[in-house]
Amino acid sequence: MKVLIIIPTYNERENLPALATQILDQHDYQVLVVDDQSPDGTGAVADALAARYPGRLHVMHRTGERGLGLSYLDGFRWALGTDADLICQMDADLSHDPRYLPDLVAAAADHDIVLGSRYLNGVSVVNWPLRRIILSSFANAYVRTITGLTTRDSTSGYRCWRRAALERLDLARFLSHRYAFMVETVFEIARLGGRVGEVPIIFIERRQGASKMSGRVLLESMVMPWRLVIRNRGRVGRRGGGTP
Ligand SMILES: Nc1nc2c(ncn2[C@@H]2O[C@H](COP(=O)(O)OP(=O)(O)OP(=O)(O)O)[C@@H](O)[C@H]2O)c(=O)[nH]1
Ligand SMILES: [Mg+2]
Numbered sequence: 001m002k003v004l005i006i007i008p009t010y011n012e013r014e015n016l017p018a019l020a021t022q023i024l025d026q027h028d029y030q031v032l033v034v035d036d037q038s039p040d041g042t043g044a045v046a047d048a049l050a051a052r053y054p055g056r057l058h059v060m061h062r063t064g065e066r067g068l069g070l071s072y073l074d075g076f077r078w079a080l081g082t083d084a085d086l087i088c089q090m091d092a093d094l095s096h097d098p099r100y101l102p103d104l105v106a107a108a109a110d111h112d113i114v115l116g117s118r119y120l121n122g123v124s125v126v127n128w129p130l131r132r133i134i135l136s137s138f139a140n141a142y143v144r145t146i147t148g149l150t151t152r153d154s155t156s157g158y159r160c161w162r163r164a165a166l167e168r169l170d171l172a173r174f175l176s177h178r179y180a181f182m183v184e185t186v187f188e189i190a191r192l193g194g195r196v197g198e199v200p201i202i203f204i205e206r207r208q209g210a211s212k213m214s215g216r217v218l219l220e221s222m223v224m225p226w227r228l229v230i231r232n233r234g235r236v237g238r239r240g241g242g243t244p
Pocket of ligand 2: 095206
């Protein structure tokens with residue numbers, strides 16, 4: 001199985017080298033860094049890593065409108081142009097420990113998408129203030145209630161796709177430019193009858209760099225579940241998608 005991991009970056013120069021090294025020194029995987037012209041020079045750091053890991057670490061320097069969802073759409077298109085069998089996603093800020101990658105890869109044998117879930121065994125987060133835990137738990141409950149998805153952590157950015165599942169998605173159809181992209185992609189694959197799985201992860205809050213969460217991001221995330229069910233005239237549960 002050829003595994004490609006897409007890592008979107010915006011101002012992650014302190015974090016990216018450690019993450020890339022951990023992934024590439026321990027696993028026979030490939031990495032695509034999608035940088036949005038980070039003002040802190042993450043793009044140049046990524047280029048230096050590409051020189052250190054030739055043919056294994058690739059860099060896309062995006063221009064135009066910045067956004068996590070937009071970066072993943074470009075990353076998916078690039079990935080589908082390679083011979084990767086599994087396409088994974090993870091954050092650059094070391095919140096997603098690469099030690100779980102083999103679990104995600106293994107579970108992708110019988111799922112179309114596997115989510116690294118913080119909420120399978122209670123709440124598995126390290127160094128999160130209570131308000132952040134409440135916000136994230138609320139967001140997931142909100143998404144489940146409105147969309148009919150049954151997954152515990154549909155907002156997780158740590159995940160692994162089977163190539164065939166990604167090929168089924170109509171990438172031109174996506175509405176989310178930012179973080180709501182995470183929920184929208186799970187909704188879409190469940191709507192198409194895809195098998196959605198989850199494996200437990202322990203999430204560690206970033207130590208370096210700043211979060212890109214903002215009021216605008218939260219607003220998009222509040223509105224998106226409604227847009228999804230209105231556009232599709234129904235929740236995924238009624239259509240038989242999602243995990244049982
Ligand atoms: N290419 C690109 N990457 C982004 C953008 N916004 C965020 N990212 C990356 O997406 C990942 C998740 O962003 P974070 O800021 O860590 O968001 P978060 O994990 O919800 O927030 P924290 O818990 O505060 O870290 C990180 O790798 C970011 O560098 C963007 O506009 N473009
Ligand atoms: Mg983060």
